[in-house]
Amino acid sequence: MTDPSARPAGPDTPAHPDTAARLEIARTRAATMFRALPEEIHDLGRRFEDAGFELALVGGPVRDAVLGRSSADLDFTTSARPDDTEAILRTWTRDGAIWDMGRQFGTLGGVRDGVKVEITTYRTETYDPTSRKPQVAFGDTLIGDLSRRDFTVNAMAVRIPSLDLVDPFDGLADLAAGVLRTPVAPEQSFDDDPLRMMRAVRFVSQLGFALHPATAAAVEALADRITIVSAERVREELVRLICGQHPRRGLELMVDLGLAAHMLPELPAMQLELDEHHRHKDVYQHSLTVLDQAIDLESEPGSGGPCESPDLVLRLAALLHDIGKPATRRFEEGGTVTFRFHETVGAKMAARRLKALTFDKDTTKKVARLVELHLRFHGYADAPWTDSAVRRYVTDAGDLLERLHRLTRADVTTRNRRKARHLARAYDELEQRIADLAEQEEIGKIRPDLDGNRIMELLGIGPGREVGEAYKHLLELRMEHGPLGPERAEQELRAWWEARGAADRL
Template sequence: MFQALPAPIHELGRLFEEAGQELALVGGPVRDAVLGRSSADLDFTTSARPDETEAVLRRWTHGGAIWDMGREFGTLGATRDGVKVEITTYRTESYDPTSRKPEVAFGDTLAGDLSRRDFTVNAMAVRLPSLEFVDPFDGLHDLAGELLRTPVEPAQSFDDDPLRMMRAVRFVSQLGFTIEDRTAAAIRGLAGRIEIVSAERTRDELVKLLVGAHPRRGLELMVDLGLAEHVLPELPALRLERDEHHHHKDVYEHTLTVLDQAIDLESPEGSGGPCESPDLVLRLSAIMHDVGKPATRRFEPGGLVTFRFHETVGARMTAKRMKKLAFDKDTTKAVARLVELHLRFHGYADSGWTDSAVRRYVTDAGPLLQHLHRLTRADVTTRNRRKARALARAYDDLEERIDDLAAREEIEKIRPDLDGNRIMQVLGIPPGREVGEAYAFLLEERMEHGPLGEDEAERRLRAWWEDRG
């Protein structure tokens, strides 16, 4: 399988051999090749020190571009004929207990370098140019058994680099693997160490987990092993206690089911359809949509449990958590808005909406309308089939009305019938606060009554202005 490596890679191996140095393909590319998958990243390790690596790369690229931003850590990179490589000198590392940044020391052996990898399935290598397969920690056996195990004692591995704990649950989501018992126990005992890792790096692992093939399994492990308490505490908080007097839905299990159902509603990957899989915004909103329930739970007379305004509280909690995890502003705003709107439809199911209410629903959702459609449908987890069918029919009806209004009114681009310049002309006023108030009045009229036409809009605007005195 490794003979199929690009020709420039085989030549690179020969150049290192001629220089009296070792070179080996390591980590994910080796694992993926064994699994029959392609890998865009080609990571190598070498006995050569950075200056020696640079000299070989100069020959390999024929004087082309080389980047060395990671030289301090022994890493250099280069590209040739569309093939990108990163090469790192054999390393041994020790860690400051208060930081995950390693104190780098160069090593002398491939086996030693592989021992510092996160999991045995990533501690396999292929020597170049000989293509000798190197597997000192039986990673191939673990790969066949779909098992995650550390090359060294798991407590030492996770204490040295706590981010590896998040990588473990991420690999469960991406690859469908199982975490070996001793490795899982070590994560459970050291989960709090994840807090020394930067928010950005933790977020990146969480995102990779969420867009993986099995995100529910990854999230369940985060909760079971205690990582979620430090990364996404709102999720385990949904495991509200239940007793014989106050029966209510298990919000945690409901949330995971909503996630599964939302994923089922994504458009196929590569289709170009709305919410194309994997859709991070949709998946995050499914996870966060009910996080406001613990804070708003009230026990009412007769055993009724309520969560009034949990969507509003949840939207604020979502924005706060995503900001703490260093998500970008657009993603944070989108997910929080979906959490805020996720209950809006239920008023439609109870009583028919006017056209005005439908316009407001579409306008409030804005560019997130397709996400809101899917989140709302996914949020139906009742076991009462009759109720589920009724809700589905009601939402079908709402979507049909939205489509009908869209065809007649371009509902997704609702604007007042007069723009700001025309408002100033009609009323004879300069730019200022009153123009904004007049614009808001006309927008409200447009929402309530549909397209008015310029003449009618001017008449109503003048009447409103006169009423103001």
């Protein structure tokens, strides 16, 4: 367990010795970004100002501007009530292109010349302890609205059109220091909305930040509150975390602070005690290392290559590939530790957990299949396969073959360099054989030499179980011998049919 007090501190004890310089850079960068806002935004601000209302850019777009990142989302908050906001938006959009995104919560949207905005009336919130859904009431001040937000780095605003930065909770300093703090007491913030605890570890993954000690301690104390959050919302945050730039950091915090025990308990369960002779690896740390290595093997974003980053299916499979080891660990005579069939058990466990987290069926099926197949290659490393075995490997992987390639390579974490080189050479050879067979046989689209219609025609039968059995027999022959050609395939089919009939007569 990591001591929260050992984590990087907040702006009063900066995480970086050059925080002051970073803060000045952040201020300069933010001012430049805000001045570069589209003219449509400045015009919108003037319209609110002329009508006697305040308007401010708020939250993520402000944070991203300070970090030097552009943001597609333009979220605003205002002192105007929804009816007044709608009236101003109708004059701003010119053609009335506005939409109601939740008038009861004070949110409306509009677009003008491709510039989309979402505007929400200042709000205050109170929470029922049994639910994370707030009772929303409209507020009167920008500071009050900012105080209800999750973290100080998201509790900054820029008044429009004056471009004055409003930062009542020192979010700019926290951004420069790389620290996550809550605007109010973290115990209050997380007790009000437990999902913020998942957002905290997610921001660690996405931004590479550290949690302020008080923030970390509050997560640890209130971790069980995450159970009142819907599985769908937890899944959304988990996906963002795993697809972040530093997923390992976020996952380790989830485990260290107790969150994972309530929503992904299989992860901390992999922290097996090592046997006294250290004959097996730390499964938990091994899995995190495999995740890191799988990410390194992803194609560059936007490249169009296989497993383009971030590849959620590959990352989930890497994280969960050894999920079945705790359930299958056995201590044999002589101190040997085994995990027989952990890939099969793990595939079922992964499917159950992803289903519980409401992942879609396609993602769940793909991750479970990769977990099931992740050990298949190791037989090849011991003794080269026949062409038939290579064909089966490709066919079993199907459209997951590229991900299986990367998962298999990432699963090599041995410190024995000789062994690592041997495994790498063996997999290089396997991939080359797959490529050679693919060129000869279209290995990725293996089908029997005869289709179902031809099988029925030759055997004089109609649709039914026997057609499926004949198809399966021809597929096995295709796997074993490669393309047979129509003439030989027909001979083999008739021979199989006759033998089947003879067996039935016995």
